[in-house]
Amino acid sequence: MDAIEKAIRNALDKGNAEDRAFRERVYRSAFAALDRALQANPGVTVEVAIKRRKAIQAKITEIESEYLPAVPGVAPQIDAPAVEASAGAAPAVDEAGPRASSLAVTVDGPGQPASDAPRSRVLPVVPDIMPDAALPGAPAIDMSVPASSGAATEVAPDRDERRIRGRRLPLTAIFFTVTLLAAIGIGLYFAMQTGVFKTAAELNTAPPEAPPTVEDDDFTPADGANAPAKPGAADQSRDWIDVFSPTDPTHVAAPSDAKAEVMKDDSGPFLRIQSGASGSAIAFDVGQGVLEKLAGKHAVFDIIARAEDGKDTQISVDCNFGELGDCGRKRYAVGQQKNEFLFDVKFPDKHPGSAGTIAINSDFDKQGKAVDVYEIRVSVEP
Template structure:
């Protein structure tokens, strides 16, 4: 009720509180606010509703009494005191003081009670002539338990019309929370898997999945280093500790190497549509000049590999060596791949052919022990730039594994 009392008094301060009709409208607005607040809070108990209404009427009655007393005090006439007689008689008794009755102001409107009737006028003795109501309780009336009713506090039934209570939001269930967490973890897992699968955290070298192009080099088991040592029997203990030696283009290959091509075997070479071959005499001897006008398979040249050599390579790791140089004074990029039929094939290898005569070596490994009955082939492209340049091929050798 404190909220309604504050609202009523504030409304009286802002309005013409001397007008009875204005005060009646304010009281009626307070009653409507109480009814609206009880409906919003779901208070349907008849006893609780009646109790709240009674408390409001008691409050309105007390405020109206204050307002009327304030108005009566403002309009009461102030009479000058009369002369006091100093004469006294011995047989006269004491003269009682007579207080003139207070005449209510004509501006004060009659108080509108709970039922809308006008209260009865005051009698000469100052008492109001009206039927007594047993259920009317003044603000200072005491309850049977000794506590004034005006001091009663009931938090469960107190109405605050200006601040209606908001409905409680329903709490989420356990299953909805579990579902939210599952969706969150699934999204995080999908994002982590995407980052891992795309290689976003890898470096540029780790993301490069192309076949590396190692520089041409010779291993210790590929040659003996000189023609004299090639004819001598090998010592396993000495061979295990032998250091790699520089490969000599003329005498660097031992007898274990099988020569599958030399320039005079022009019949073992078949050029494709955009490739040209020709036998020339270079400064280092006779060579097969290969000119490629495209970087695809049409610019390649096929070099036959005998079937008996393929049988030596079956089920082993072998080494293939090509002795070549660029056809002009500039380095040129070449590629070499193989197709050995039923035995298998190998990935494409890229090399740089320099103006100096050198050897390009790469290793191939075949797990199948059964070799095909037809010859295989090596595919050589002399210019990956497709500009019509080429290389001079001197020989092709294969070292079968053990």
Template sequence: MSGLETAIRNALARSERANAEVRARIYQSARHALEAGLRKQEINDPETMAAQRHRLEATIREIETEERARLAAAESAVRAEPVAEARAEPALRAERAEPTLEGERRDDAGRPAGGTGDIGAIRPERADGFSAGGAAAAGPASGKASGGPADIRPERVAKARRRRGRLFSFLLVVATLIAAFGALAWWVQTSGLLADLRGDADDSIPPARVSGEDFSGDDPVKKALDTQNRFTADWRAVFSPGDMDKLSAGAAGRFEQVGTGEGPAARITSTDPDRDGAVRIEVSPEVLGELGGKNSTVALTVQSANGKPVQVTVECDFSTMGGCGRHRFTVSERTDILFQVTFDRSLSPSEPGHLLLNSDIAGGNASVYLYGVRILPGE
């Protein structure tokens, strides 16, 4: 389910997430993907299917709540911008009007005291610039004759700047929407989402993907699993939940047979990150004999017991054939972890070997469910 949640969040990040219809289509696509995954994994248990659907719906509700909260915060920020501009405009008017008033006072102070004709000329000019009645008394002619700073309208300049700012914001929004639509179209085209919606997706390809340090984008192990259509008769069964006698534990490890929503399983718990905490899985000499001189694939079907990601390791102890190194994987939902092994053809063992599974190398005593172990001999 964490894979579907990640896919939903990535789709929202590349789409017009503010549009409720776009989000609804993404959620519906996730539902289709879940149903396709259940069919491909041949899960027919009604309780298991209902539990998976319920978890997906809970994830969708959580994501939708986050999206609505994000939209509400964005709308509040947009409504706050006009208020800030309105408060700034009176301050701009006062700042531009003040130099004109000081200039006129200096003119008053510099004129001769005995010139009555000059005083009469000054009074209409001051009235034009700073009183409501002065403009009506002087008329249009006085305004033209003055030619002074009183004719300047600071508010008109401020409004023009505001219009240019709004135009720039509008163009920025349009460009962002175009880029978002382009990214969404590209994602839909390359992700195969349209094929899933039409119902013509290739059912031969399993939905599971392994996440771990042992794999790259073109890893041949994943290709081997895909071409084999999950687990065919070519895979040799090494362990199933009914073969508990094939398990043994170190001093700091334990195992038990349990029932889960995915079916019966062996619960593996390691209290030490080293080999003492590992549970040993027996591999028969017949299966080991088929691995000599070949690139073979080992697959373990596991799931985190508490649903949280946990790091597990797998090692080989194949008698005279030797080991295969330590392979580390991160596990949460039920998945198949795979790795390849290569051994010398001449070293055919006469006694069983073992796979060593440690359920938590972080030392947190976490447990995993083991549903099966299989080996695909190479050619």
């Protein structure tokens, strides 16, 4: 006995199964239970819903035949109308049809005397019954069966739909796998680019250099790193090469909104430079002959300067050495005491081809502060 038949027979046992009106209410309850099951499974196709309704109709026909009297000389016949349904909804039924009439029996063929004709049971014509919204007096039908029976009346997709779903699953798995592998590959690439996998030995194999070259505009030198030396701290035994002296200001270029003026006080002669509101820098020439002496060598530049009285400032220094490159951008805090501001450059071993420049902005904050430059010189590391 399958689950549908068991559910209907259990409902019939709860009332007077000999009463045809009671049986009809039970059958309508069966269809209503099926409709609820279909609505709870939105993935069920129209074809599956029709098959399920036909299965219940056939089972009702079989059960109902047991309650009809035997009729002589009649062959069993089922004349069920075609069913049209959509998943989750019951088919429409004419109000003059199954709702208004009770279960009908169709008997075809010539009759025979009761004494001579064989007696057989007639299968009833059970139409596709539309479930009522409310079925007074009809017992509730549970279309599921106990777990111990190993079966349930849950509406399952047909074999074609399972086959289609089986084909979709590998494609979904392949797409997910490819996406995951691509994400892992991108992560590894960026990790390698940023040096995450470098060992401590790889990160510390370079020999320590003298004052590092700074390229960040917002860099404030820490103690001992590109910090200005105290007066006289630079090695006086070096073989210094003059780059600029206030006695010869012809090799200085100041833009239209900047100023450069030679002055003198108790500390000696100096060139007072003042950048314009645009932040333009004053350029000091570095002769081609000087650059030829520095090509292929490690050089240290020394700018001797101080801030204007009572106006501490921050200067920025940029270099352009033509074919020999540059020095990056430097930034120094300049006070009112004369100091030496050092930076080093490793020059490539090639011909410079032309002269270069060292550009100084006297006020990084663009407040019009001035700087007194006493001297710019360079020496080669031994």
